Amino acid sequence: GAVVSQHPSWVICKSGTSVKIECRSLDFQATTMFWYRQFPKQSLMLMATSNEGSKATYEQGVEKDKFLINHASLTLSTLTVTSAHPEDSSFYICSARDPGGAETQYFGPGTRLLVL
Amino acid sequence: QKEVEQDPGPLSVPEGAIVSLNCTYSNSAFQYFMWYRQYSRKGPELLMYTYSSGNKEDGRFTAQVDKSSKYISLFIRDSQPSDSATYLCATNSGGYQKVTFGTGTKLQVIP
Numbered sequence: 057g058a059v060v061s062q063h064p065s066w067v068i069c070k071s072g073t074s075v076k077i078e079c080r081s082l083d084f085q086a087t088t089m090f091w092y093r094q095f096p097k098q099s100l101m102l103m104a105t106s107n108e109g110s111k112a113t114y115e116q117g118v119e120k121d122k123f124l125i126n127h128a129s130l131t132l133s134t135l136t137v138t139s140a141h142p143e144d145s146s147f148y149i150c151s152a153r154d155p156g157g158a159e160t161q162y163f164g165p166g167t168r169l170l171v172l
Numbered sequence: 173q174k175e176v177e178q179d180p181g182p183l184s185v186p187e188g189a190i191v192s193l194n195c196t197y198s199n200s201a202f203q204y205f206m207w208y209r210q211y212s213r214k215g216p217e218l219l220m221y222t223y224s225s226g227n228k229e230d231g232r233f234t235a236q237v238d239k240s241s242k243y244i245s246l247f248i249r250d251s252q253p254s255d256s257a258t259y260l261c262a263t264n265s266g267g268y269q270k271v272t273f274g275t276g277t278k279l280q281v282i283p
Contacts, residue, residue: 098275102271147213158221159223159264159271160204160206160218160221161271163208163215163217165214166213166214
């Protein structure tokens with residue numbers, strides 16, 4: 057299967073700072089990537105769809121000015137949590153659409169964010 | 173009503189048992205069905221991917237879809253402690269529409 061990486065795997069920051077998370081497709085080009093958020097013992101919540109070369113599409117209730125997404129190349133999408141607060145602490149996971157055209161996604165290993 | 177319903181468990185079974193994990197869904201437009209395995213503090217890993225009704229087997233894993241009853245299942249034969257994880261069902265209607273995930277079932281295989 058296709059390989060997706062994320063960096064960093066975990067980050068601790070102070071309230072009010074901004075945090076950038078990178079998502080890379082390692083062995084394929086991904087025109088579309090997805091950003092999810094997962095709280096403990098809960099399922100994945102889609103935050104936004106990231107399209108290479110265009111603006112991201114955000115799900116209802118997700119603040120686009122809070123969660124900045126940049127998909128500047130076919131292998132890299134970034135999520136920046138701006139002015140992070142403790143309630144932003146969560147597990148953030150990215151995924152990329154299957155490069156072979158199947159209706160499925162391959163996920164990165166996730167980034168655990170803790171805002172103090 | 174959630175579009176995809178899944179019993180959160182936890183489900184505990186002895187090693188070697190046959191495990192049955194299930195989901196129901198409400199949208200008859202769903203055509204593509206997936207099962208993901210997620211270990212603690214890791215991203216989901218694609219296990220099975222099927223289209224429409226029928227069965228698909230891959231090693232110890234069998235995915236089953238019954239579109240008439242909107243019911244999807246994952247069977248694990250000869251379960252191993254390494255199978256202990258949360259299993260997420262997922263589905264979409266095709267056309268690269270959003271994938272809808274179940275809440276996941278936590279499985280524990282006891283040695």
